[in-house]
Amino acid sequence: xxxxxxxxxxxxxxxxxxxxxxxxxxxxxxxxxxxxxxxxxxxxxxxxxxxxxxxxxxxxxxxxxxxxxxxxxxxxxxxxxxxxxxxxxxxxxxxxxxxxxxxxxxxxxxxxxxxxxxxxxxxxxxxxxxxxxxxxxxxxxxxxxxxxxxxxxxxxxxxxxxxxxxxxxxxxxxxxxxxxxxxxxxxxxxxxxxxxxxxxxxxxxxxxxxxxxxxxxxxxxxxxxxxxxxxxxxxxxxxxxxxxxxxxxxxxxxxxxxxxxxxxxxxxxxxxxxxxxxxxxxxxxxxxxxxxxxxxxxxxxxxxxxxxxxxxxxxxxxxxxxxxxxxxxxxxxxxxxxxxx
Amino acid sequence: xxxxxxxxxxxxxxxxxxxxxxxxxxxxxxxxxxxxxxxxxxxxxxxxxxxxxxxxxxxxxxxxxxxxxxxxxxxxxxxxxxxxxxxxxxxxxxxxxxxxxxxxxxxxxxxxxxxxxxxxxxxxxxxxxxxxxxxxxxxxxxxxxxxxxxxxxxxxxxxxxxxxxxxxxxxxxxxxxxxxxxxxxxxxxxxxxxxxxxxxxxxxxxxxxxxxxxxxxxxxxxxxxxxxxxxxxxxxxxxxxxxxxxxxxxxxxxxxxxxxxxxxxxxxxxxxxxxxx
Numbered sequence: 001x002x003x004x005x006x007x008x009x010x011x012x013x014x015x016x017x018x019x020x021x022x023x024x025x026x027x028x029x030x031x032x033x034x035x036x037x038x039x040x041x042x043x044x045x046x047x048x049x050x051x052x053x054x055x056x057x058x059x060x061x062x063x064x065x066x067x068x069x070x071x072x073x074x075x076x077x078x079x080x081x082x083x084x085x086x087x088x089x090x091x092x093x094x095x096x097x098x099x100x101x102x103x104x105x106x107x108x109x110x111x112x113x114x115x116x117x118x119x120x121x122x123x124x125x126x127x128x129x130x131x132x133x134x135x136x137x138x139x140x141x142x143x144x145x146x147x148x149x150x151x152x153x154x155x156x157x158x159x160x161x162x163x164x165x166x167x168x169x170x171x172x173x174x175x176x177x178x179x180x181x182x183x184x185x186x187x188x189x190x191x192x193x194x195x196x197x198x199x200x201x202x203x204x205x206x207x208x209x210x211x212x213x214x215x216x217x218x219x220x221x222x223x224x225x226x227x228x229x230x231x232x233x234x235x236x237x238x239x240x241x242x243x244x245x246x247x248x249x250x251x252x253x254x255x256x257x258x259x260x261x262x263x264x265x266x267x268x269x270x271x272x273x274x275x276x277x278x279x280x281x282x283x284x285x286x287x288x289x290x291x292x293x294x295x296x297x298x299x300x301x302x303x304x305x306x307x308x309x310x311x312x313x314x315x316x317x318x319x320x321x322x323x324x325x326x327x328x329x330x331x332x333x334x335x336x337x338x339x340x341x
Numbered sequence: 342x343x344x345x346x347x348x349x350x351x352x353x354x355x356x357x358x359x360x361x362x363x364x365x366x367x368x369x370x371x372x373x374x375x376x377x378x379x380x381x382x383x384x385x386x387x388x389x390x391x392x393x394x395x396x397x398x399x400x401x402x403x404x405x406x407x408x409x410x411x412x413x414x415x416x417x418x419x420x421x422x423x424x425x426x427x428x429x430x431x432x433x434x435x436x437x438x439x440x441x442x443x444x445x446x447x448x449x450x451x452x453x454x455x456x457x458x459x460x461x462x463x464x465x466x467x468x469x470x471x472x473x474x475x476x477x478x479x480x481x482x483x484x485x486x487x488x489x490x491x492x493x494x495x496x497x498x499x500x501x502x503x504x505x506x507x508x509x510x511x512x513x514x515x516x517x518x519x520x521x522x523x524x525x526x527x528x529x530x531x532x533x534x535x536x537x538x539x540x541x542x543x544x545x546x547x548x549x550x551x552x553x554x555x556x557x558x559x560x561x562x563x564x565x566x567x568x569x570x571x572x573x574x575x576x577x578x579x580x581x582x583x584x585x586x587x588x589x590x591x592x593x594x595x596x597x598x599x600x601x602x603x604x605x606x607x608x609x610x611x612x613x614x615x616x617x618x
Contacts, residue, residue: 067350069393069436076353076393076434082343112586115345220595224615251590254349254583256394263393267349270583272590280581281419282553285594285617295617299593306596 003183004162022088054247059120063268085123095150096140096315098128100247128152137318139207148195157191214338215301228336233293235326240271242320351436363496368415384471385605388439398422399582401467407477415466441585454547455483461552490518490533534559544568550576571609
């Protein structure tokens with residue numbers, strides 16, 4: 001069943017949710033892009049296709065403290081500083097990014113479960129927003145994601161005058177109850193019309209011709225020694241920007257920081273594109289940028305599918321296409337390796 | 342409070358003994374502060390040791406699971422954490438978590454077989470756990486041969502235990518070798534791969550190799566030439582690790598994570614992986 005909320009009441013809608021739980025919505029980052037901000041009455045919703053950074057931060061933050069130690073002489077005291085997350089709501093997550101949570105879940109929620117991630121995931125409520133204007137960097141449909149039919153606790157469609165909402169989970173139903181007075185039952189004709197309109201755009205997107213049949217489970221041997229890796233990786237600076245903005249990249253580092261009053265052991269995002277990622281006392285198995293570049297794409301297109309029933313570790317959000325300083329990206333890699341119709 | 346179990350959170354351990362093995366290898370005995378073994382493990386498995394403020398690193402557990410009182414780690418001085426450990430004294434606390442990884446199949450594929458252990462340098466550390474497990478359950482295995490080589494006699498890890506215990510077991514033959522001649526050394530001189538060929542073992546043995554990557558490569562080549570199949574040869578690998586449970590991504594080679602799918606691999610399994618180790 002679909003309910004609608006007039007856009008004139010959008011601020012009331014946010015206020016009703018934020019009155020009960022912490023709410024994050026896309027807002028201006030002051031530099032032409034969007035960033036998820038904690039909502040208060042001054043926060044202006046920014047209707048962009050996507051945020052610069054992906055919402056993986058909500059569950060797998062850029063940095064997070066894991067534990068603390070107090071060191072006295074030869075003795076060590078270990079402090080478990082973990083807090084159970086409180087309920088929070090993220091509004092406006094695009095269908096591609098919602099799918100990325102499933103990809104991350106398979107890493108962090110498989111045994112042994114990552115308790116830090118699990119706590120946030122259990123308490124996070126996602127209001128996903130269907131895409132009405134896909135851009136030329138979009139290729140989610142390559143990975144079987146329907147940008148007009150978002151998953152998440154509540155699915156939302158935004159037209160020129162209203163927000164259409166459908167609860168998909170118990171968490172979503174509970175949230176809908178909070179905004180019941182601001183919404184009304186309606187028929188889904190405007191949503192259907194929007195879907196049809198978007199589907200026409202999708203077929204014409206420049207990356208609509210990407211295909212996956214040369215990638216996936218068991219393709220290591222065919223792809224690993226492809227000479228194309230040499231030319232593809234040539235310009236890569238190893239800056240890690242692609243990893244940073246990627247909703248599915250999940251490699252991390254664990255480091256200690258001496259606060260002067262103890263030691264904090266923290267975790268932060270890392271990148272297989274960095275030269276020191278695999279460096280050991282006896283040498284580095286990935287000496288050049290070619291090997292590191294290849295690792296990132298082989299992992300998304302072959303190794304991850306190998307371990308996850310064929311599911312690819314890319315959702316086609318297009319962030320890396322927009323942000324790579326040397327204009328290299330997964331779509332170019334796929335085309336060069338034979339993944340084009 | 343988040344009360345879920347969490348593998349990244351270690352327990353406190355304390356160093357109760359430090360043995361100087363070679364000029365750059367020390368063996369550390371570790372128990373919990375109340376004097377118990379931190380956890381049980383199987384031969385070939387690893388543990389994460391850390392000194393808060395210095396770092397955390399993965400080490401193979403050198404002692405046998407049959408030792409129920411403590412764990413031992415033979416550690417070569419070669420980086421931040423190991424440098425720090427090498428200046429640590431008895432009574433120093435550290436953190437420990439584990440066990441991690443797939444062990445050697447001591448109770449399955451190894452059972453009833455003649456075993457050939459081949460180690461180079463610090464590569465004996467992970468094999469000592471298996472060797473002592475098999476010596477403990479001596480009647481479960483056939484003949485045991487141990488080929489061990491190092492740069493010099495001073496660089497042979499566990500030399501005392503090898504001479505005083507291993508060589509005295511029935512059905513256990515130890516073949517030591519050093520790279521260059523030395524005054525007072527009347528044993529074999531030469532590199533491990535050629536010594537293995539020289540010893541011309543029966544090819545029905547199950548072999549377990551560990552050492553520097555280059556030594557593993559040439560020894561494996563020599564053994565294939567002798568008539569061994571890759572399916573008979575096991576090794577244990579080392580890659581940089583942070584989490585130990587296949588999530589941080591660091592030890593990923595092909596579709597495998599060395600921390601959880603290894604560190605023990607059969608050589609035919611290894612040859613299916615991209616050559617990135």
